[in-house]
Amino acid sequence: MAPTVSAARLGVVPIHDDSFDRAESLGRASAAGAGTAEPAKSPDYFVTRDGVEFAGTHLLVELWQARGLTDDTLIRRALREAAMASGATILFDHFHHFGPGHGVSGVVVLAESHISIHTWPERGYAAIDLFMCGGCDPHRGIPVLRRHFAPGSVQVSEHRRGLRP
Numbered sequence: 001m002a003p004t005v006s007a008a009r010l011g012v013v014p015i016h017d018d019s020f021d022r023a024e025s026l027g028r029a030s031a032a033g034a035g036t037a038e039p040a041k042s043p044d045y046f047v048t049r050d051g052v053e054f055a056g057t058h059l060l061v062e063l064w065q066a067r068g069l070t071d072d073t074l075i076r077r078a079l080r081e082a083a084m085a086s087g088a089t090i091l092f093d094h095f096h097h098f099g100p101g102h103g104v105s106g107v108v109v110l111a112e113s114h115i116s117i118h119t120w121p122e123r124g125y126a127a128i129d130l131f132m133c134g135g136c137d138p139h140r141g142i143p144v145l146r147r148h149f150a151p152g153s154v155q156v157s158e159h160r161r162g163l164r165p
Helices: 018-026 072-085 138-149
Strands: 047-049 052-054 056-064 090-097 104-110 113-120 125-132 153-161
Touching: 052 153, 056 138, 072 090, 072 104, 072 113, 072 138, 125 138, 138 153
Parallel strands: none
Antiparallel strands: 047 052, 056 125, 056 153, 090 104, 104 113, 113 125
16 A cells, blocks of 8 residues: 655645635535435536537746746745636646745646746746636636746747547
């Protein structure tokens, strides 16, 4: 049997957010008094846009000539604010700083997926993923990232995840 490592030992601190519980309960139809024994179907949060159904929008964001790429506190704040601006529900986050003058890697786990970052401060470069499903719009997080990192250049590519073959 493989050893287990607790979330607390890894530095992961779950954040309980009642809005997630409310969102989940809103997605469940009540079977009480409905005269049927069938369980209520939970929504799967797939998106339909332009007549196409898919799991969610995944933005790959590249920041060049960016600032603050060694500041794990700034990075955490920026990613959490980007998640909130996108309409996402934050479950928890975890960031790792590789030492003085070095980069940061981190993730904000969302009920709707995730935002992650990897920074190369020696190159002024950050690679950021914003992947969200449901009613979230990851594009609304980009102005937040611009404000926090003041990049000279931003490249964004969009991918629709979960398209059926």
